[in-house]
Amino acid sequence: MRLEIEHGQYTYPGTRQPVLNDISFQLEDRSIVTILGKNGIGKTTLIKCLSGVLKWEKGRTLYHGKVCSSSKDMPGVAFVPQAHPLAYAYKVRDMVLMGRVRHMGLLSIPSRKDREITDETLEELGIADLAERTTSQLSGGQLQLVFVARALASGPDVLVMDEPESHLDFKNQHAILRLVRELVDKKGLSCIINTHYPDHALRISDKTLLLGKEKSMFGITPEVISEENIREYFDVEARIAQYRENGKEYAAFVVIDA
Amino acid sequence: MFAGKTLQGKTFWIALAGIVAAAVLSLFCGRYGLAPLNVVKAVLGLAERNMDANIVLSVRLPRIILTLLVGAGLAVSGAAFQDVFQNPLVSPDVLSVSSGAAFGAVLGIMLDTSESVLIVLALAMGCLSVFLTYMGAKIQRKVSVLSLVLSGIIMSALFNALISLMKYVADTETQLPAITYWLLGSFAATTYRHVLVVVVPILLGMAVLLTMGHKINILSLGDEEAQSLGIDPYWTRIGIIISATLVTAACITVTGIIGWMGLVIPHVARLLVGPNHSRLLPAAVLLGALFMTLMDLLARTLLPTEIPVGVLTALIGAPFFMFLFHRQAGM
Amino acid sequence: MKSTRRWFIASSITLALAVCLASVSLCYAGETHIITDTMGRKVELKKDIKKIIAIPWPWASFIFAVDGSADKIASMSATSLASYKNCMFEVLAPGLDKVNTGYIDDKNNTGGSFGTLNIEEMAKLSPDAVIIYKRDAKIMLPILEAAGVPTVVFDFGGLKEVQDGLVLLGEMLGEKQAKTAAAIISWHHEADKLLKERLDGLDDSKKPSVLMLRDGNLRLYLSGFSDNMMKQAGGRLATLSPEGKVVSEANINFEQMLRWDPDYILLGNFANHTPDQIYENIMANQDWSSLKAVKNKHVYKIPMGLYRWDPPSTEAHLLLLWEAKLFHPDLFKDIDLEQKTREFYKTIFNHELSREELNMIFHADLNAHSEPIK
Numbered sequence: 001m002r003l004e005i006e007h008g009q010y011t012y013p014g015t016r017q018p019v020l021n022d023i024s025f026q027l028e029d030r031s032i033v034t035i036l037g038k039n040g041i042g043k044t045t046l047i048k049c050l051s052g053v054l055k056w057e058k059g060r061t062l063y064h065g066k067v068c069s070s071s072k073d074m075p076g077v078a079f080v081p082q083a084h085p086l087a088y089a090y091k092v093r094d095m096v097l098m099g100r101v102r103h104m105g106l107l108s109i110p111s112r113k114d115r116e117i118t119d120e121t122l123e124e125l126g127i128a129d130l131a132e133r134t135t136s137q138l139s140g141g142q143l144q145l146v147f148v149a150r151a152l153a154s155g156p157d158v159l160v161m162d163e164p165e166s167h168l169d170f171k172n173q174h175a176i177l178r179l180v181r182e183l184v185d186k187k188g189l190s191c192i193i194n195t196h197y198p199d200h201a202l203r204i205s206d207k208t209l210l211l212g213k214e215k216s217m218f219g220i221t222p223e224v225i226s227e228e229n230i231r232e233y234f235d236v237e238a239r240i241a242q243y244r245e246n247g248k249e250y251a252a253f254v255v256i257d258a
Numbered sequence: 259m260f261a262g263k264t265l266q267g268k269t270f271w272i273a274l275a276g277i278v279a280a281a282v283l284s285l286f287c288g289r290y291g292l293a294p295l296n297v298v299k300a301v302l303g304l305a306e307r308n309m310d311a312n313i314v315l316s317v318r319l320p321r322i323i324l325t326l327l328v329g330a331g332l333a334v335s336g337a338a339f340q341d342v343f344q345n346p347l348v349s350p351d352v353l354s355v356s357s358g359a360a361f362g363a364v365l366g367i368m369l370d371t372s373e374s375v376l377i378v379l380a381l382a383m384g385c386l387s388v389f390l391t392y393m394g395a396k397i398q399r400k401v402s403v404l405s406l407v408l409s410g411i412i413m414s415a416l417f418n419a420l421i422s423l424m425k426y427v428a429d430t431e432t433q434l435p436a437i438t439y440w441l442l443g444s445f446a447a448t449t450y451r452h453v454l455v456v457v458v459p460i461l462l463g464m465a466v467l468l469t470m471g472h473k474i475n476i477l478s479l480g481d482e483e484a485q486s487l488g489i490d491p492y493w494t495r496i497g498i499i500i501s502a503t504l505v506t507a508a509c510i511t512v513t514g515i516i517g518w519m520g521l522v523i524p525h526v527a528r529l530l531v532g533p534n535h536s537r538l539l540p541a542a543v544l545l546g547a548l549f550m551t552l553m554d555l556l557a558r559t560l561l562p563t564e565i566p567v568g569v570l571t572a573l574i575g576a577p578f579f580m581f582l583f584h585r586q587a588g589m
Numbered sequence: 590m591k592s593t594r595r596w597f598i599a600s601s602i603t604l605a606l607a608v609c610l611a612s613v614s615l616c617y618a619g620e621t622h623i624i625t626d627t628m629g630r631k632v633e634l635k636k637d638i639k640k641i642i643a644i645p646w647p648w649a650s651f652i653f654a655v656d657g658s659a660d661k662i663a664s665m666s667a668t669s670l671a672s673y674k675n676c677m678f679e680v681l682a683p684g685l686d687k688v689n690t691g692y693i694d695d696k697n698n699t700g701g702s703f704g705t706l707n708i709e710e711m712a713k714l715s716p717d718a719v720i721i722y723k724r725d726a727k728i729m730l731p732i733l734e735a736a737g738v739p740t741v742v743f744d745f746g747g748l749k750e751v752q753d754g755l756v757l758l759g760e761m762l763g764e765k766q767a768k769t770a771a772a773i774i775s776w777h778h779e780a781d782k783l784l785k786e787r788l789d790g791l792d793d794s795k796k797p798s799v800l801m802l803r804d805g806n807l808r809l810y811l812s813g814f815s816d817n818m819m820k821q822a823g824g825r826l827a828t829l830s831p832e833g834k835v836v837s838e839a840n841i842n843f844e845q846m847l848r849w850d851p852d853y854i855l856l857g858n859f860a861n862h863t864p865d866q867i868y869e870n871i872m873a874n875q876d877w878s879s880l881k882a883v884k885n886k887h888v889y890k891i892p893m894g895l896y897r898w899d900p901p902s903t904e905a906h907l908l909l910l911w912e913a914k915l916f917h918p919d920l921f922k923d924i925d926l927e928q929k930t931r932e933f934y935k936t937i938f939n940h941e942l943s944r945e946e947l948n949m950i951f952h953a954d955l956n957a958h959s960e961p962i963k
Contacts, residue, residue, distance in 0.1 A: 051486050071485055079486035087344065088478055088533035098476050102488030109469055109536065134532075154488070289692075290709035309712055312737035317708055320735075430811055430838055435724045439705065446705045449731040562691030564705040 003027040008059035025218040032191045034201035037211030078156035083144040089134040099153030141172035273544040321448040325554040326547040328509045331460045333546025335502035336520020349521035350506045354413035358387025359507040361417045373455045380507035443514035443568030456508040463505035471535035516568045518575025627744040638717040650896035654903040747817040751901045780906035788823040797852035799824035804860035812837035822912035827851035854882045857899035864888040890955040
């Protein structure tokens with residue numbers, strides 16, 4: 001088991017109700033877990049607790065079976081934030097190079113190997129031609145790829161992504177999804193993805209965690225993402241439509257006017 | 259990629275050449291009015307008069323070395339401060355590090371301690387002042403730009419008041435002249451002794467800061483992202499602050515407060531090489547050394563009297579900073 | 590033969606060189622001597638000093654007095670120059686105002702220490718010796734030594750330090766000058782002895798309280814010389830606290846002045862404040878009329894001869910006598926101060942003081958409304 005959360009609970013200081021209550025899920029090797037839930041339900045909080053930015057009030061995170069109290073205990077877990085404007089306009093190459101810092105000593109500067117890995121990662125993601133541009137000159141989709149590259153540069157076995165498809169146009173949304181599935185299938189990574197879109201979960205993830213106000217549900221994606229659960233957790237009336245083409249099954253949600 | 263590297267390399271060599279040129283130029287200039295040939299003779303040990311050799315080797319040379327060190331030190335620690343606090347308006351002066359370190363040094367003069375103890379006192383007080391400034395700026399766990407600057411101004415005022423108090427109670431025969439002279443901010447009485455005293459702390463602090471350039475980049479992304487990338491933002495910040503304060507304190511101990519270096523030079527460096535700290539910090543070092551050497555050259559040659567070099571850096575720095583500030587706000 | 594000729598030429602040249610070098614070194618040998626300054630430093634100075642720079646304010650005038658001429662004075666500080674222009678120094682040694690004083694910045698300091706020094710500008714003057722005060726030694730000595738400028742450190746305090754300085758000057762300048770220095774010192778001793786004889790055992794209650802103002806902003810003097818002189822002359826310091834500490838160099842407020850209410854107020858020569866400004870309630874915009882010193886017309890501008898008499902000067906003995914005559918007129922009625930001053934100027938400077946010059950020295954115009962000295 002690559003990554004596990006056992007009975008995690010978190011309450012923001014100064015509030016009484018825990019925002020996350022008895023959360024448990026497991027991330028296996030070479031698999032994708034998607035996390036869904038309404039706005040403000042605690043998806044981002046969960047990511048923060050998972051990556052050690054916030055500390056669990058109760059429960060724990062286990063990485064390869066070992067208990068983790070901070071991000072230092074999870075060296076193989078890399079975080080991909082949502083594409084956002086940056087304070088300083090760094091060059092793309094310098095940005096991706098930052099991903100290597102986990103492997104650098106206290107007072108060391110990036111080595112040739114670090115630079116080589118950076119360039120390789122840029123190639124792999126097909127953005128090598130953007131290397132000399134500054135981040136302020138990129139589109140949303142390109143910037144998101146840069147963040148993915150930065151995370152990949154550290155050589156992780158788990159990627160944690162916070163709503164990667166948001167802010168992207170139609171085409172790029174699916175490009176990112178395809179990329180993630182490829183990274184898992186071809187490079188053996190595991191992924192945890194926060195997403196707003198049940199469609200996307202259905203498309204690429206193996207297991208899903210549904211977060212609700214006082215309850216949560218974890219299981220195989222097609223089982224968890226059902227019409228009843230969408231009604232219960234999202235307060236939305238929708239039907240799953242199946243479609244078949246070229247021998248592949250596609251499922252999509254259609255929202256019904258109640 | 260290769261092209262990028264060579265361009266950076268070329269700029270580096272040009273800057274270095276500029277510094278060497280400035281330093282050499284400085285050696286040839288001075289109110290004593292030595293002909294260039296005599297300067298060369300003095301350097302080669304063939305001076306015609308004792309005074310020539312003394313002026314070139316014992317008065318000008320240590321002074322130039324010190325201006326290079328102090329200029330580089332103040333600039334790079336200013337750049338480090340700006341980025342640790344993610345705010346281009348701060349500098350060791352604004353955050354009260356300068357006045358805190360100055361107070362420590364004045365305290366040392368009052369207690370008549372040795373030079374090394376002076377630096378330790380300056381460093382301790384400098385760190386204390388940063389700590390107090392930061393604590394004072396924390397309003398409900400959040401630290402904003404405005405609160406940092408305001409808190410820094412308050413702490414500066416506090417330490418400056420303490421310095422004035424020290425001046426008031428200082429003994430006019432043994433302590434006050436030293437304090438008064440020293441508060442002027444000048445390289446006037448520089449000897450090799452001063453260089454020896456500060457060369458280790460300044461170089462040490464600068465070395466640490468230069469290797470931290472990469473980590474400072476990451477800090478600028480925000481604490482959470484930095485943490486998720488695997489560095490400890492809290493301790494990294496503290497390490498940077500201590501190194502930068504060490505450099506600033508050492509500089510202040512020998513020359514008094516010379517302002518504006520830590521604010522203006524990093525900005526110019528950023529305009530020239532971009533925000534990547536792996537390049538910004540070395541650029542600040544080179545630019546700071548160059549600028550300070552030229553400023554001090556003016557300070558000791560423009561008039562028969564010695565102009566305190568802090569006056570010159572302020573005269574040039576303040577309007578320049580106004581220009582920068584408008585430019586940035588307009589962008 | 591060719592080789593013999595070559596050898597002959599070579600050896601003649603060598604011999605000539607040797608003779609030159611020998612004579613040169615002979616010239617230099619015995620040219621310097623070592624003197625010990627007030628910090629115990631051994632300084633090597635040329636025996637025949639041609640150029641001295643005296644940075645502490647009074648000492649340019651001392652050099653003139655001891656040497657009998659201003660030729661050796663290469664430079665002084667701007668504050669020294671300011672006093673030169675308004676007193677006997679200019680009369681006796683015209684032309685000194687051309688000296689370069691620009692390289693010393695002493696505007697913000699008191700007592701003759703300087704703020705910053707442009708060492709190269711000073712080195713241009715190629716001084717054979719530079720005099721500085723002990724309090725500046727810590728900062729300035731390293732750079733002066735680095736530049737190779739022979740520096741002699743003098744001290745500041747009371748009459749003793751003045752006399753030590755005079756002796757040192759004599760050592761530096763030569764036998765004749767040492768004799769003059771000794772003569773000046775003996776004048777001081779004479780006055781000192783006279784005062785001790787007549788004032789010894791005098792009860793404190795019989796001593797008037799005295800205060801010296803440095804400027805019109807009610808600033809006091811650096812504690813040291815001026816206080817000691819006033820005490821020696823039989824005055825009681827108004828600025829002495831019950832614990833025995835003297836208020837030094839501070840700007841006092843007027844209430845403090847009222848509380849102290851000294852019998853005598855003396856005005857020094859570092860600023861242009863005058864007794865009339867006090868009598869007419871102009872100074873510091875205050876009402877001085879209730880003070881004893883004003884009621885009795887005991888506010889005086891201190892004389893200025895070769896140099897200001899309030900800080901250390903060659904005429905320190907005359908200051909003592911002047912103050913003694915003020916504070917204890919009955920005890921010193923027989924002392925003719927003007928006569929003593931004339932004697933001093935005749936002996937040391939070979940100058941006959943005219944009536945105008947005497948009036949200038951004793952500020953007859955400024956002291957016109959005060960009780961005349963008997």
